[in-house]
Amino acid sequence: MEIIxxxxxxxLGKAGETVKVKDGYARNFLIPKGIAYIANEAxxxxxxxxxxxxxxxxxxxxxxAEVLAEKLSKVSCTIPVQVGEEDKLFGSxxxxxxxxxxANQDIxxxxxxxxxxxxxxxxxxxxxxxxxxxxxxxxxxxxxxKE
Numbered sequence: 001m002e003i004i005x006x007x008x009x010x011x012l013g014k015a016g017e018t019v020k021v022k023d024g025y026a027r028n029f030l031i032p033k034g035i036a037y038i039a040n041e042a043x044x045x046x047x048x049x050x051x052x053x054x055x056x057x058x059x060x061x062x063x064x065a066e067v068l069a070e071k072l073s074k075v076s077c078t079i080p081v082q083v084g085e086e087d088k089l090f091g092s093x094x095x096x097x098x099x100x101x102x103a104n105q106d107i108x109x110x111x112x113x114x115x116x117x118x119x120x121x122x123x124x125x126x127x128x129x130x131x132x133x134x135x136x137x138x139x140x141x142x143x144x145x146k147e
Contacts, residue, residue, distance in 0.1 A: 001026045002039035004047050009035065016047065065133035068107075072130060076141035077101035083123065083146050092119035093144050098128060102140070120144055 001023045007015050018039050021030065030036040037043035079101050082090045095114035102109050115129045115137075126142045 003030060003036040004039050004043055005036050006047065006050075007035055016051065062133050062135055065136040068132055069136050069138035072107065072132075072138040072140050075102070075105060075107065076143060077105065078143040078145060080145055080147040081123075087123050087146070089121055089123070089144075092121045093142070094119045098140070098142055101142075 002018055002020050003026050005013055005015050005017050005019060012019050012021065026036065026038070031038065037047060077098060079093050079097055081093060084090060095111045095116045098114055098116070099109050099111040109130060113131050115131055120126055120142070123144050123146065126144065127139050128142050130138045130140060132138055
């Protein structure tokens with residue numbers, strides 16, 4: 001049976017390819033799970049329209065991420081922390097505290113998108129990258145100052 005793959009499968013091929021598989025595999029696994037369509041003209045048109053919608057949505061998300069990246073490039077967040085002797089921080093500045101500081105400026109960023117290798121443990125100015133989209137990355141200036 002010939003099928004059109006809706007998503008990439010290591011053993012079969014890439015999304016959009018027409019491949020030949022055994023009838024039972026297609027009827028019992030691939031088609032019920034939504035991984036493939038039977039290869040006919042109606043399903044080819046259906047797959048094409050689905051891919052167009054997905055590409056338009058992905059393009060819209062990328063443009064929104066670029067707008068947010070432009071906005072983030074103009075923003076700096078100041079995080080006051082308690083320090084002890086010799087300006088040693090009590091605790092550290094994490095991606096959570098950076099996300100909260102940005103939220104105070106009405107910019108909602110998920111803390112998992114903030115690419116901080118390790119928590120900041122000293123005073124200073126840091127450039128912190130934020131991955132907004134697979135193709136879009138922004139940088140925010142973070143000022144860690146005494147409270």
